[in-house]
Structures are given as C-alpha cells and as structure tokens.
Amino acid sequence: MAQGSIRPGTNERRGTTVAAAPRQDVSDARRIVVKIGSSSLTTAAGGLDADRVDALVDVLVKQDGRQIVLVSSGAIAAGLAPLGLARRPSDLPRQQAAASVGQGLLLARYTASFARYGRRVGQVLLTSDDTSRRAHYRNAYRTLDQLFTLGVVPVVNENDTVATDEIRFGDNDRLAALVAHLVRADLLVLLSDVDGLYDGDPAKPGTSRIAEVTGPEDLAGVEIGRAGRAGVGTGGMVTKVEAAAIATGAGIPVVLASASRVADALSGAGVGTYFRPTGRRSAGRLLWLAHASTPRGSVTLDAGAVRAITERGSSLLPAGITGVSGEFTAGEPIELLDESGLPVARGLVNFDAREIPRLIGRSTHDLARELGPAYEREVVHRDDLVLLRA
Known part of the structure; x- marks a missing residue:
C-alpha cells in the first residue's frame, strides 16, 4: 500500500x-x-x-x-x-x-x-x-x-x-x-x-x-x-x-x-x-419509541409473558403482569421488565397506572365480563411495542 x-x-x-x-x-x-x-x-x-x-x-x-x-x-x-x-x-x-x-x-x-x-x-x-x-x-x-x-x-x-x-x-x-x-x-x-x-x-x-x-x-x-x-x-x-x-x-x-x-x-x-x-x-x-421516549413507569412480567413478547412477537396481556410501578396515563410510554427487573421492551400503555392493579394476572375474557368490553384488550399492543433486547 x-x-x-x-x-x-x-x-x-x-x-x-x-x-x-x-x-x-x-x-x-x-x-x-x-x-x-x-x-x-x-x-x-x-x-x-x-x-x-x-x-x-x-x-x-x-x-x-x-x-x-x-x-x-x-x-x-x-x-x-x-x-x-x-x-x-x-x-x-x-x-x-x-x-x-x-x-x-x-x-x-x-x-x-x-x-x-x-x-x-x-x-x-x-x-x-x-x-x-x-x-x-x-x-x-x-x-x-x-x-x-x-x-x-x-x-x-x-x-x-x-x-x-x-x-x-x-x-x-x-x-x-x-x-x-x-x-x-x-x-x-x-x-x-x-x-x-x-x-x-x-x-x-x-x-x-x-x-x-x-x-x-x-x-x-x-x-x-x-x-x-x-x-x-x-x-x-x-x-x-x-x-x-x-x-x-x-x-x-x-x-x-x-x-x-x-x-x-x-x-x-x-x-x-x-x-x-x-x-x-x-x-x-x-x-422513535426506542430512542426518543422517556418511560413514565413500568410493569413487571412473568417468564411466560417475556417469552411471548420476545420470541413470538405477542402483545402484553393482563394475565402476564405481576406488578406495576410509576404514575402514568393511557397512551404514555412504559418499560416492560422481566422478573429480575431488567428492561425487556418499551411500549405505549392502554391503561392508566391506577387501573392496572385490578387487571394483574387476569384474562381479558374475565375482565370484559366483570368490567365491560373496554377491558377486553391488551395492556400494550404489539404494534406499539419495541424490544430492547432479544
């Protein structure tokens, strides 16, 4: 050279x-x-x-x-x-x-x-x-x-x-x-x-x-x-x-x-x-969601929900949530944490933070029957979710 x-x-x-x-x-x-x-x-x-x-x-x-x-x-x-x-x-x-x-x-x-x-x-x-x-x-x-x-x-x-x-x-x-x-x-x-x-x-x-x-x-x-x-x-x-x-x-x-x-x-x-x-x-x-948003809170997922999101590209359902933290309203970005507290994904949440505790671990079918059709939906839809790690 x-x-x-x-x-x-x-x-x-x-x-x-x-x-x-x-x-x-x-x-x-x-x-x-x-x-x-x-x-x-x-x-x-x-x-x-x-x-x-x-x-x-x-x-x-x-x-x-x-x-x-x-x-x-x-x-x-x-x-x-x-x-x-x-x-x-x-x-x-x-x-x-x-x-x-x-x-x-x-x-x-x-x-x-x-x-x-x-x-x-x-x-x-x-x-x-x-x-x-x-x-x-x-x-x-x-x-x-x-x-x-x-x-x-x-x-x-x-x-x-x-x-x-x-x-x-x-x-x-x-x-x-x-x-x-x-x-x-x-x-x-x-x-x-x-x-x-x-x-x-x-x-x-x-x-x-x-x-x-x-x-x-x-x-x-x-x-x-x-x-x-x-x-x-x-x-x-x-x-x-x-x-x-x-x-x-x-x-x-x-x-x-x-x-x-x-x-x-x-x-x-x-x-x-x-x-x-x-x-x-x-x-x-x-x-933009991954790099330009600031999470307003978080939800913790069980192992099954983590696998569903990371391996199958699924939405987050109430049944897979074990905990919630922070003050946020519907439409704001939150982090999805695994059982060790590490971020798995980020997404736009469909519920206020105060609503989520009564949804935890329950199926959307049961929630719709008890609380109305507005609750038969994902906590975070897969179209509003980005993985932070595989």
Whole structure:
C-alpha cells in the first residue's frame, strides 16, 4: 500500500492529504438530512452569524435533484444576546425563554438566506411526544412529505419553548437521526466545528481522524469528548456518535464533518468520518419509541409473558403482569421488565397506572365480563411495542 493511503476502518494521520475512495451511497443519496450545531452558526457572543448561515445555504441550494431537510440548532444560542445572557442557562424555564426569542430570529435568518435563491423554508418543531404516538408520527411524516412536494426546505428543531424534561430529545444530533428515519432519508450529514471523529482529543498532538467506522468494534477504546468550549450547544462528539449509531442501525449512512466542508461531505469526498450502515430500516415510529421516549413507569412480567413478547412477537396481556410501578396515563410510554427487573421492551400503555392493579394476572375474557368490553384488550399492543433486547 502506498504511503499515506487509508484502508477502510483505519485511522488517518493528522496533517496528511489523502485521496480517499468516493462514498458511492453518499453521492447517490437523493433525500438527505443535514444537521448543523449551534457553534457552527453563532458568534462568540452568542448571536447568529449571518455569513455562516449564508455559506451553508449557498451549498444546500446547489444540491440539484436532492431533497434536503435541515435540522438546525441555534434557537437558544440566538436568544442569549437579545436577553442579555452571557451563556446558555442551565435551568429549563430560561432555556425555553431563550428559545422563544431565538427561534424567530433563527427562522428569519434562514428565510432571508434561502430567499436569495427564490427558495422557501418551512419550520417544523417537534417533541418526542409528537413522534412516538402513532397519529402524531403520521402527521409529522405527512407534513414533511408535503413540504417536499411543494418545493419547500423543511427547517426542523426541537420545540424547546414547550418541551419539558420528560419529552425532550435531549440534543439535535439524536433528533436528526430520528428525522432521517422518519422521512426515509438516504443519508444523514452531521456538521460540527470539528472535521471528524478522532481517536482522542483533536487538540492534542498524536491523535488521528477516524476516516471510516464500519461498526461499534471500530470505536473500542476511543475517547469521545462531550460539549465544546463555546458552551452554546448541548451535545459534543458523544451525541454525534450516538446519533450515528441510531441512523446506521436503521440502514442510513452517516457523514460527520466540519461545517466548512459541507460541500465535500455531500459530494461523497473522503472528508470527515463516514459511518457505514450496520442494520436494516425498521418499522416507522418504533425507532422513535426506542430512542426518543422517556418511560413514565413500568410493569413487571412473568417468564411466560417475556417469552411471548420476545420470541413470538405477542402483545402484553393482563394475565402476564405481576406488578406495576410509576404514575402514568393511557397512551404514555412504559418499560416492560422481566422478573429480575431488567428492561425487556418499551411500549405505549392502554391503561392508566391506577387501573392496572385490578387487571394483574387476569384474562381479558374475565375482565370484559366483570368490567365491560373496554377491558377486553391488551395492556400494550404489539404494534406499539419495541424490544430492547432479544
């Protein structure tokens, strides 16, 4: 092998220029989710940097024949300076206030920037609650699909102004991975202020950029950093790697690159870090249920119910429940635990927590006869259930 070349799965030495093989699935991608972080859009003072926004838009509008969803951070960061805040607040109410001010500024900036090319944008704000429930998931997909049909660029963000701790995605990297699954994207591009994933702190000498990740084993022993020094974002490299795992596990390739190299990243050039797909696309919103929902409680199952769910793909019936914990209402996500208390699955429950104790261990036939036909149903239907382990 010639000096300076890279084999797939190996690390690139810093400071070398390498002509990596084109990434065919990247260059062939037609529907793409592009996520950009706060630190790539804002000034040191926290306000939006118009030049950075314009530079990003200049590239995105030139992706002929491609449909782009832009998942953009920056709402809270954009709201800091107008509110006189020196840094991102740690408490939720002030974060929501900053998002309320900044979201309008962010969308206005994108609207003006895309308008230079005669393109329109549409804002889509999501919480995890919008996408783990069946009807909400369908509505989110239909909205985004219609925006594509109308030639509008969707600009997606978490609905920070109303999202509580219980219904937050937590970071826009994970949101972007889930949106990529929602819209059936061919590619996810994560843009950062770092030019890829490194095998250590990129600020330290001797570390190398990882050119390609073929699976979790390639990251064994890799030190992955958290939020950067700017203090305007919520994630860092660890959330990007987690997002890449979600997307690649659903069959979607991922490129992690510097925002300054977005054109190269979209072209399939060997920049940044390329994450190869590791799994197949899974059923719709169940990926959201697994990765974006926060359980409000749990039920404990007997061994027979665990086998029925994990081996036969059955729904959870009252007869298989031995206990209930937490305060939840019908339609909320709960965890299904085995007899050792370990999570087996997650699902949307059909009963309130206070109703379940009188259902435990009983057949649906007996419950319907005693309590009425509304009780002749599953506690969690298999269509609203996702396994957390085999």
